[in-house]
Amino acid sequence: xxxxxxxxxxxxxxxxxxxxxxxxxxxxxxxxxxxxxxxxxxxxxxxxxxxxxxxxxxxxxxxxxxxxxxxxxxxxxxxxxxxxxxxxxxxxxxxxxxxxxxxxxxxxxxxxxxxxxxxxxxxxxxxxxxxxxxxxxxxxxxxxxxxxxxxxxxxxxxxxxxxxxxxxxxxxxxxxxxxxxxxx
Numbered sequence: 021x022x023x024x025x026x027x028x029x030x031x032x033x034x035x036x037x038x039x040x041x042x043x044x045x046x047x048x049x050x051x052x053x054x055x056x057x058x059x060x061x062x063x064x065x066x067x068x069x070x071x072x073x074x075x076x077x078x079x080x081x082x083x084x085x086x087x088x089x090x091x092x093x094x095x096x097x098x099x100x101x102x103x104x105x106x107x108x109x110x111x112x113x114x115x116x117x118x119x120x121x122x123x124x125x126x127x128x129x130x131x132x133x134x135x136x137x138x139x140x141x142x143x144x145x146x147x148x149x150x151x152x153x154x155x156x157x158x159x160x161x162x163x164x165x166x167x168x169x170x171x172x173x174x175x176x177x178x179x180x181x182x183x184x185x186x187x188x189x190x191x192x193x194x195x196x197x198x199x200x201x202x203x204x
Contacts (some may be wrong), residue, residue, distance in 0.1 A: 021163025024171060027202040028154070031117075033096055035107040040092075040099045044083065047095045049076045054098045065090045111204035112152035118145045118203045119171060124196035127180075128183070139198065142179060150174035153202065168194055 041047045051061045057186050062069040065156065067087055074080040083091065122141040153170050172194035180192055 022167065024164055024167040024202075025152075025158060027200050028158060029097075031105065031202045032104045032203055033099075034179070035103050036100050037103055038100070040095050043074055044081060044088075044091070045078055047091050048072060051091070051094055051098070052076065061094075064094050068076055081092045107204065108151075108155050112148055112155055114148060115151075115204060116147045118143065118150040119175065120199075120201045120203075121171075122198040123194055123200070125175075125180075126193040126195065129159055130198055139196070142175065143180045144175055146171075146174040146178055150178075166198075 041050050048061065050071075051064065055064060058072040059069045060070045065072075065087060067083075071080065071083075075083065082088075089107060120143045120153065122139060124138065125140050130147050148175075154167060157167055157170060172192055175194065176190065176192040180190055181188070
């Protein structure tokens, strides 16, 4: 996953109305219920089917940290899909998203202005159409660069061009992301 998709995933997890299962047995049982077989769970988390069965029965209680992290990520990725869907729908139709980033912004602008890129820290609210485009692109398997382009266009229109009130010929390049966070 790329930086944009990771940020969307973190924002979705903030929407949870209940906590995901904490114990190893509960997590494994949740994954088995979601994926239907211990073999599918084993494939998902990168262990043998027998290991999944041992975790499920409590025979093994402490998986190595990398495996425990994969189990946690698999559970969180499948936890409360309806809550996530409802929040995405609300952002895409009514509330929009807020983007916080520190990145290098470069410009293509009219003669007589600077086009040197520089690091900026921005917190900008993007309206629902940009949220919808971003969620649709993610669902269709867009690359991180394609999602960056959507965000860059939103930042260009809403922040740099101030909704069309200034900087008419400005084109913004969004590169060298130091950090990126989304909330909705």
